[in-house]
Amino acid sequence: MLRICSALVLICVCLPVWAEVSGLVRVIDADTLDVGDTRVRLHAIDAPEQDQICQTEHGFDFACGAWASAQVADQFEGAFARCTQMDTDRYGRVVAICRVNGVDIGQEIVSQGLAFAYRRYGMDYDLDEKSAYVADRGLHGFRVQSPAQFRQTRAKGRIPPDPSCRIKGNISKNGRIFHVPGQEFYERTGINTAKGERWFCSPAEARAAGWRAARR
Template identity: 50%
Template sequence: MLRFCFALVLTSLASVALADLSGPLRVIDGDTVAIGETRIRLHGIDAPENGQFCGNRTAPMWPCGSWISGEVRARFDGRSARCVAMDIDKYGRTVARCAVAGEDLGAALVRGGLAFAYTRYSSDYLPQQAEAARRGVGLHGAGVESPADFRKAARRGHDAQHLASAPEGCEIKGNISNRGDAHIYHMPGQAWYGATRINLVKGERWFCSEAEAQDAGWRRAHH
């Protein structure tokens, strides 16, 4: 009897968690929102993590994760949404499709280049991703590492504590300020060279020449 009651409670809780949700959105990051006390992971999309940086040799490093969160917040925070729950993920979040003014939110974000189709779980938004890539909007063409690859690197131990060794012949240290608004490189022999540490997850990197650092949009340290 006790086992039956416990199963009944679990079933009831699951039904509540997977019920349709509606109300004003609170944006948490590029692919996570909340309605009331329910945190919702948007189905089928993946956006850069808040601490993720993007860039490459032709595009200066920039805080794409926080930018994406800000863009999604500016466009959708406080707007009324209706979400249809599909699952509960391992973090206890409700996985759902959400619509704002009748438009699928996941589709809108992928089409606008603010998120990627999360093909590990769904291929629903591949057409919108192809359209965004063709137009070169948002994250496309900005040297963006896959959010999944970024998280995988962090799990392997490339976190804030992990320091990379300089590749052979590439000893110039590219450092990013704590606020993410200054990209400075330090040459061997400069005052702060020895104390500067490189955190690859943050977007910091080694350069092989001053020209390479400057082409990437970094400036030389004053001392």
């Protein structure tokens, strides 16, 4: 009998104890909130990144990431939420299902087409996304890359292959411009070598190759 009790105690100690989080909502982006003093990543949904661009059916660029975040903020900013923790992500954020007046925030966001069901982490909102897709609600009315694919594409061109050569030689409608770490547009600038863009090891090297310094 003693052995059985000991085993049960061991099981109880090993099981994770998830927290209940509650507080006023501050929207960081369409799938990330501050609830009180806790940063929360909503469970099983994935929204466009803040700087992600989509296209309209006529081919015009549309800042869909910022738009989706603004729509979520209009609905939930300042509301009182209660969240049930499901996990913790690699960034240390609480992954949770959050509700405002009994409404599942994640489900509501996906149903309105402001984010996608993140099936890799759960099928909770699979049918909600399919319903939004059929109705062309929100993001489903645009040409949009999945947020996961966008992050992968962005990372490929934003991380220097050689840590000692971190200067980004970008080509845009404004010409050949190089960005150094710490400048305003450095992080969001991606390098596509197929277009002739390059990484440089020093500002002098970039200037010698025909690039000019970014103004900010």
